[in-house]
Amino acid sequence: MERLRSIIKRVDLVGWIVPAVVVLVWLWLSVSGQIPAYKLPSPVALLRVLADFASGSLGVTPYSGALWENLGVSLLRVLAGFFMAGSLGMLMGFLTGRITVLRRLFDPVIHLLKAVPGIGWLPIAIVWFGVGEGNTLFLMSLAAFFPIYVNTAAGAAGIPETYIQAGQMLGAQGFRLFRSVIFPAAFPQTAVGLRLGLGVAWAYLVLGEVTGVTKGLGAIMSDARMLGHVDMVLAAMIVIAVAAKVTDFLLVVICRRIYPRGGMKNESGI
Known part of the structure; x- marks a missing residue:
């Protein structure tokens, strides 16, 4: 109680x-x-x-009665796309954020690609992966990659040099320096990117699922639209919104486990 x-x-x-x-x-x-x-x-x-x-x-x-099966299929797609985007986005973000030559090599190209709207990738995604699962995962992971990368790189690049010097003076080098200094200092900004990326993955789920998959909330929305069931389109939208909110809440819980702040919130919401 x-x-x-x-x-x-x-x-x-x-x-x-x-x-x-x-x-x-x-x-x-x-x-x-x-x-x-x-x-x-x-x-x-x-x-x-x-x-x-x-x-x-x-x-x-x-x-x-079709909710739970289709929600499960969509949820697995979102988690797969988000995992791919998060892994690559955090890796590239920390590398370009801390290594100047890599930032000069990759950052301009990534920001150039980021300017292309997601719908612009749809025709080429269909050519590369066909209509179905691969196309959906590509669109979600690509769209979610950019906010994760940009925020991780900004967080890693914005770490005060005094933090790095203090860690080195205490004997931290290489991966130990990353684990004990760089990652904790950059993680609040990284968490912002992860939350944005997860939201984008849910948004692009629908774009991918309306292009030929037979299961999923986006597929139901597309089918219901063609059959004139506006009520089902709205119902699927509500389910997606609730599912996105729940997964965002769980992500925040995980982030708090990784980076406890003693209950104090910051710009990442953790």
Whole structure:
């Protein structure tokens, strides 16, 4: 009970004002008939669709009970793309952030590629990987790579030289210097990139899944759009938003384990 009370106390009620107003206006527009249901279903109808999507007990759409399988497929894709982007982005970020010659070699090219919008990679991704799994993973990992790389490189490059000198004076060299000085000092900025990268991976999941895969939340959104089920498109969007928020929360928990701050928050949110 005490734990529940502490959680309730941490909830910022101000953050619920705008969603509540949006739902009330949405409900009023639906009830008054100013927006037809085929364009925007009412909140009550959407809740029924979501309940049926999860439980399969109502049979109101062709996607009854299909939530958990498709959510699992999409979640695995996001985690795979995020892992690839995070591994390469952190590696390249720490290397270019600390080694000047590597920064001069790779940083201009990476920032040049970063300027290309994600949708611009879609045609070439289809040519390289075909329509399906490879195309989706490529788009997600590519899009998530850039914020992770940029923030990691900025964090590594911004470490005061006094930190490095102090570590060297205490005998830290090579990997030991990285583990004890460079990584902890740069990690808050790296965590910013990881959180941004995870959000981008969820966003680009839909772009990849609408191009030919048969399972996943994005595939359901594409199929529902063609069948005229606007309610299912909105339901899938809500599920993606909730799943992205949950995975972001878990990422923050992991980051706090790696880099405990004694409860003090910083720009990374950890």
